Amino acid sequence: MAQTWVSLRHRDGIAEPEKAHAIRCAVYSDGQPTQAPDNLEDISEVLKQPGKLVWLDVAAPTADDFALLKEEFDLHPLALEDAATPHERPKIEAFNGYYFLIVHGATAGTQGIKGSEIAIFAATNYLITIRRDPSFSLDEIEKRWLARPAESRKSSSGLLYVILDTIVDRFFEVGDAVDEQIQKLEEALFRGATVVTAVPRKIFSLKRDLQQFRRAVAPLRDVLNAILREDIPLFARADLAYFRDVYDHSIRVLDQIDAARDLVNGALDLNLSLVANRQNEVVKQLTIIATIFMPLTFITGFFGQNFAFMVANIQTPASFLVFGIGTQVVALILLMIFFKIRRWF
16 A cells, blocks of 8 residues: 655745755545645644544755644644754653654664654644654655554554654664674774774764764653653553553663673773783883893993904904804893793794
């Protein structure tokens, strides 16, 4: 069954400011898709009809969109202000006849974890999703929603469950991508990768992404707790078991995030240990080199200071080799034997 989306427009013909801006509407009558209106201003008439459920999706909303939403759905100005303000914390608030939610979605890409904020207005006969980031697709949500039985598509609580469940399931995909990055990072460390610049930068980038990821997931528990307390009459009692399942999944995601943070911290400690070991090896090598040259320097210095004595007593090339160079070779061999016995190399 294909989703019956209708792209809405303002009746007065307000020009869309950007290509990403879009308003779509799907209407269901007793769980079955039906024809949606063409104009945003006509939705209020649809809401008066019994057995109707309206799903309105607004991507990259404008000030005119918020004004019409206030007029058509009688939404509170403070809720609309929060929907228009970025970087809101996930939450749920009760208003007269509807509930306002802020949830954060996440996707993993080459540039790290990308968060997307979604504002949701949920009432008995409508649900509004507002996405400031149109790249956060609702295709998977639509697919899951349409796969449910028609009886389950009569309530907005069922649609809200599908939205939250899909978002949390995407969290698992993000967590798996992070685990894969951590595994590659550990392999790079054990292969002897550059531990001074590139690896620490990657570690701190992962730590920052995980911190942002956790800020998106952790408050979702409070949202789901408010639903599971059964003090919100909007949500059908039969749907509470589904929301409880989403809550359990969110706890699993948090556990996965905490485990990933421990692994990243472990990778940082490992990197610091490798740096320290490498510095110790360098200092050890330099110490051995300096120790080798110490007796050689002493011998050459000693003979240099007593050059007149050497000229008087070393009359042949053979005696020069024995007393001059021979003593240095013997000193070098003795040092090498000493280092070998001590297992310094």
